[in-house]
Amino acid sequence: MTNNNPIGLFDSGIGGTSIWTKIHQLLPNESTIYLADSKNAPYGQKSKDEIIALSIKNTEYLLNQNSKLIVVACNTATTNAIKELRAKYDVPFIGIEPALKPAVNNSETQVIGILATKGTLNSELFNKAVKLYQDTTIIEQIGYGLVQLIENGDMNSPEMFELLKTYLNPMIKANIDYLVLGCSHYPYLIPQIKKILPPHIKIIDSGEAVARQTHTILKEKVGFNVSEKPHTAFYTNTDPKVLSEILNHEYPIEERDF
Numbered sequence: 347m348t349n350n351n352p353i354g355l356f357d358s359g360i361g362g363t364s365i366w367t368k369i370h371q372l373l374p375n376e377s378t379i380y381l382a383d384s385k386n387a388p389y390g391q392k393s394k395d396e397i398i399a400l401s402i403k404n405t406e407y408l409l410n411q412n413s414k415l416i417v418v419a420c421n422t423a424t425t426n427a428i429k430e431l432r433a434k435y436d437v438p439f440i441g442i443e444p445a446l447k448p449a450v451n452n453s454e455t456q457v458i459g460i461l462a463t464k465g466t467l468n469s470e471l472f473n474k475a476v477k478l479y480q481d482t483t484i485i486e487q488i489g490y491g492l493v494q495l496i497e498n499g500d501m502n503s504p505e506m507f508e509l510l511k512t513y514l515n516p517m518i519k520a521n522i523d524y525l526v527l528g529c530s531h532y533p534y535l536i537p538q539i540k541k542i543l544p545p546h547i548k549i550i551d552s553g554e555a556v557a558r559q560t561h562t563i564l565k566e567k568v569g570f571n572v573s574e575k576p577h578t579a580f581y582t583n584t585d586p587k588v589l590s591e592i593l594n595h596e597y598p599i600e601e602r603d604f
Contacts, residue, residue: 347565347568347569347570348569348570348572349414349534349564349568349569349570349571350377350380350412350529350572350573350580350583351378351413351414351571351573351599352377352412352413352414352577353373353376353378353379353413353414353415353416353417353560353564353574354378354379354381354405354408354411354413354415354416354417355369355379355380355381355408355416355417356380356381356383356404356405356407356408356410356417356418356419356420356421356423357380357381357382357383357388357417357419357420357423358383358384358387358389358390358400358422358423358493359382359384359387359388359493359496359531360382360384360483360496360497360531360582360588360589360592361419361420361493361496361499361529361530361532361533361534362380362382362417362419362420362530363380363382363417363419363592363593364530364531364533364534364551364553364587365442365530365552365553365557366380366419366553366555366591367425367553367571368444368553368556369417369556369557370578371557372557372558372560372561373522373557373560373561373564373570374576375569375570375573375576376499376526376564376571376573376576377504377573377576377577378409378572378576378578378579379408379413379578379581380400380419380580380581381404381407381408381576381581381582382580382581382582382583382584382589383404383583383587383604384390384497384582384583384584384589385584386400387425387493387494388421388422388463388493388494388497389420389426389463389465390462390463390464390465390466390488390489390529390564391463391464391465392465392494393424394426394427394450394465394469396532397422397423397427397465398426398430398468400421400423400429401418401427401428401430402427402430402431402434402448402521403518403604404438404604405431406578407604409435409437409498411417411579412567413437414437414491414568415435415437415438415440415441415480415560415563415564415568416431416435416438416439416440417422417440417442417538417556418431418439418440418441418442419423419465419556420442420529420530420531421443421444421462421528421529421530422463422465422466422469422529422545422550423441423462424432424441424442424443424471425441425443425465425466425469425470425472426465426469426471428441428471429471432500432513435548435562436539436557438521438558438568440560440563442530442552442553443464443471443472443475443528443550444460444462444472444475444526444527444528444552445526445550445551445555446458446460446475446479446481446484446526447469448475448476448524448536449481449548450482450484450552450562451519452548453482453523453524453535454480454523455519455521455522455523456482456483456486457482457483457485457521457522457523458482458483458484458522458523458525458575459484459485459487459517459522459524459525459527460485460486460487460525460526460528460547461487461489461492461514461525461526461527461529461532462486462488462489462526462528462531463488463489463493463528463531464477464488464490465502465542466528467488467528468485472528473477473489475568483520484516485516485520485522487513487516487517489509489513489532490509491509491533491540492506492510492529492532492597493508493529495509496531496534496535496570497531498588499577499587499588499590501524501534501535501538502537502538504568506538506543507538507541510535510538510539511530512524512540513544514515514539514542514543515542518542518543518544520546522547522548523548524541524547524548524549524550525539525549525550526550526551526589527550527551527552530551530553531553532551533553534592536549536551536578540604578597579599579600580593580597580598580599581600581601581602581604582599582600582601582602583601583602583603584601584603585601586599586600
């Protein structure tokens with residue numbers, strides 16, 4: 347089965363590029379379109395209705411670019427809007443949710459931490475997932491301010507380090523042995539996080555699982571690109587400087603109004 351149309355991805359800014367990177371590594375022959383909705387970041391502080399409306403806006407933009415599959419590269423948008431997106435559109439959607447299952451299944455202390463946005467932690471989908479793991483203590487922490495700092499290009503700032511210490515030290519004291527990153531922006535903080543966490547605490551994010559699921563859906567339902575020249579497009583609705591930096595200036599970025 348072949349389909350040369352692009353894979354579409356969207357996020358509330360630059361964080362979903364952590365997901366895009368894993369997909370691009372696994373599927374280098376696929377064309378991709380990435381929407382960084384930085385103008386409306388962070389989604390995690392918005393209402394469910396606002397998140398759904400933004401997700402519909404982004405989806406329609408990607409469908410107008412002939413996307414064959416859409417990756418919701420944002421935990422908050424997935425946990426609040428993917429049900430509505432799947433009901434509204436025929437295109438397959440792949441979401442990103444906090445990877446609780448591998449953390450719970452492998453935890454020896456039966457205490458895990460999750461760092462995520464308010465929108466994700468308060469969502470119905472996330473709270474349903476938590477109820478499946480009654481035997482494990484799950485310490486939830488909203489990452490207030492983290493997305494804004496990343497979007498501003500301040501991920502290595504002293505302010506970021508102090509914020510992370512505030513959020514992670516109580517988890518360390520509670521004896522977590524796994525930290526789940528529940529926001530696609532947060533993998534960019536792993537170098538900072540590793541300076542704070544003891545080495546035995548493992549960090550889990552969802553990028554590789556999303557890439558594998560993308561491969562599966564292409565194989566079973568959509569089709570692979572057989573074109574010799576895959577293309578990559580990055581669009582942002584704010585200054586592209588930080589997005590360009592996070593991609594090591596390897597790709598052209600267009601500033602568009604969407």
